[in-house]
Amino acid sequence: MTFLRVMGFSIALLAFYAIFSNSLPQVEPDLSEPVEVSTDGLDMDGMIVLGEKLFSGKGTCTLCHNNLGRAPDTLEMDLAAAFAERLADPGYQGIAAGGEGPEAVETYIRESLQDPSAYVVAGFGKKGTNDRESPMPIVDGPPIELSNVEMNAVIAFLQDRASMDPTVPLPSAEEAPSEEEPSGEGMVEAPVTDALAAIGKFNCSACHDLDGSGADLGPALGGIANRMNRTALMGAILDPNAEIAEGYDEGLMPDDLGEEMHASELLLIVDYLMALPEPEPSDENDEEGPATNAIDALDNHGCGGCHDLDGSEAELGPKLNGIANRMSREELKAAILDPNAVISQGFEAELMPDDFADDIVDSEMTLILDYLMNLPE
Ligand code: HEC
Ligand code: HEC
Ligand code: HEC
Known part of the structure; x- marks a missing residue:
């Protein structure tokens, strides 16, 4: 060897x-x-x-x-x-x-x-x-x-x-990263010397899906090299609010990492991220674009998990079979997009996700409405 x-x-x-x-x-x-x-x-x-x-x-x-x-x-x-x-x-x-x-x-x-x-x-x-x-x-x-x-x-x-x-x-x-050791007065904390330790130190995976951590407050970082070069990546870490990744909240990512990090740690993290592959596409088609049939669309958005839908028997929300007898197509659409405007009697408010307006694309909405309006009691 x-x-x-x-x-x-x-x-x-x-x-x-x-x-x-x-x-x-x-x-x-x-x-x-x-x-x-x-x-x-x-x-x-x-x-x-x-x-x-x-x-x-x-x-x-x-x-x-x-x-x-x-x-x-x-x-x-x-x-x-x-x-x-x-x-x-x-x-x-x-x-x-x-x-x-x-x-x-x-x-x-x-x-x-x-x-x-x-x-x-x-x-x-x-x-x-x-x-x-x-x-x-x-x-x-x-x-x-x-x-x-x-x-x-x-x-x-x-x-x-x-x-x-x-x-x-x-x-x-390098051998013994002084993680939890109380640092003496005036001592600057020694930089950690491997990428995963650095990522752990700054809690990146609390917000980013890094190698399957599943966190989704910030964009997944796998395959980031396909989206930005080294310089842009450093910028995104040091000055996160200069440009906000589409669909994510401003001001959430810490903006003082530049002061907290040793340069050597930044380089370790950047090298690591530049080499991080795009995650394998998961078999569940949740992130793979809009569903093309009503069953998948309802499935992707978890409707049957709260509503009794074609026998799913869930009862956190009202039964959806036969909904056409209770509301018009327009009312149904409104109930999905803005669930807290009217709370169905006997059910809890604030429980149904209120961000379907962002998540359900028009083509899916049409499929869902067509399907539910024709779903017999
Ligand atoms: C408290 C949550 C949080 C922590 C901790 C955090 N981030 Fe972020 N990060 C975000 C959010 C939210 C965004 C999207 C908004 C933005 O662009 O500022 C983001 C954006 C990014 C982007 C730009 C991604 C893109 O696709 O445009 C990179 C790169 C990044 N973070 C890297 C890191 C690294 C590396 C760490 C650890 C050193 C870290 N983040 C720690 C929340 C966080
Ligand atoms: C194949 C030739 C080559 C080799 C080998 C090489 N360098 Fe260089 N290096 C250069 C050239 C040319 C420059 C000037 C251009 C630049 O700034 O990148 C440079 C620039 C530098 C600089 C910036 C210098 C300044 O004046 O600002 C440093 C520091 C440096 N090299 C260190 C090293 C070290 C340490 C090694 C060995 C581990 C090394 N180089 C090996 C060609 C080389
Ligand atoms: C986390 C549980 C949950 C999920 C997921 C969920 N809902 Fe709901 N839904 C509720 C609850 C609780 C109510 C009753 C309270 C209210 O009106 O906000 C409700 C109310 C409704 C109503 C009004 C029903 C009536 O009889 O007044 C409709 C229509 C509806 N949901 C459709 C859907 C559809 C379509 C989906 C999937 C895209 C979905 N819901 C996903 C919990 C959920």
Whole structure:
């Protein structure tokens, strides 16, 4: 297993070099054997050292980030000044835009690593894209595949080069997310380090049907990548009231997630959601568009669950068989659309759903009325 993974990695790496070596001046990164480094209990100094190793080794960063002009010469330039400049650049619209200080720099670097095209340093874009697309590979995907801890280490290394105290979480935080631990005074709660923990921390599935949680206060998020791109998704999370998803209530989704979340948590959630598949269509045809016959239409809206309808014998609402003897077609329609206008004697008010006007489309309503008006006692 381990052998296979090492093989796979080496092959991917070879392919990577084969592609880039044609277009690159030859610089040999230090590829001294890809040793498995144990990251357990590493402290911040250890993270910085690991980051430095990764930068010239497994990360292959020096393949491009060197003095040959293919990418910013990260190890030689004044990083503190460069990062401050990027964050303040009006052309930078990414998640740390306008921010300052080590946290913002962490976010900026992490975004550079996971979504290089979010900001392209002027003059370094892919040819012909007018600096819109970065030639830099995503470093947590193949072939480089840095793990979360490794990415944090690289970020710590670069923060240290920029003369600031690294703000990344230590690997120990990964093993034991300090969920319920009372945090000491003045301590900022450490970010959680996997997507599901982040989603749990912010209770997204209390309102969204996430992998079958069934909640429906907000839109289901499966297949969201078909509806929006990464940037729009981040926007929808950070500024939910800028655009309200059709059919849902405004002001319900918390609008302070941007302040509550660590940037790393946002990225975890976004990555997770972008990869979340469209849910399997359920066999019940409740969400599959309007019914095409009266029985299905009545079924979909649960009428027989409260009303005695063709022998369903439910008795929360009045019996519907023979309803034509009691009301006209128009009255019947009104009783369905606005059930609380008139409460049938002996039955409870407010029990019949009052949102059928939104749920029942015209074609279904016609089917239902035709059917009920002709339903014998
Ligand atoms: C195939 C070439 C290539 C590789 C490999 C590469 N980069 Fe880059 N990187 C670039 C280019 C080109 C840019 C400038 C364009 C841009 O902003 O995306 C860049 C930009 C960046 C930036 C933003 C720099 C700034 O000055 O604002 C950071 C941070 C960064 N890379 C880090 C890394 C790290 C860490 C690695 C290794 C894990 C790495 N890169 C690997 C080509 C590469
Ligand atoms: C208290 C309920 C609630 C919570 C908690 C909540 N949301 Fe929402 N969310 C909503 C509602 C309601 C909408 C639709 C209205 C709107 O667009 O603001 C929505 C909209 C969205 C959208 C836009 C979907 C679309 O199809 O347009 C996304 C994406 C989203 N939420 C993600 C999240 C994530 C991620 C979390 C957790 C970090 C979360 N939400 C937590 C209620 C919630
Ligand atoms: C959750 C239970 C419930 C569901 C589901 C429900 N109803 Fe009702 N319905 C009631 C109750 C209780 C009443 C009596 C109180 C009232 O008039 O609001 C009622 C009243 C009615 C009346 C007036 C009957 C009369 O004799 O005055 C009609 C017509 C009716 N419902 C049709 C429907 C149809 C059609 C559906 C499905 C589209 C439906 N209902 C779904 C509970 C329900």
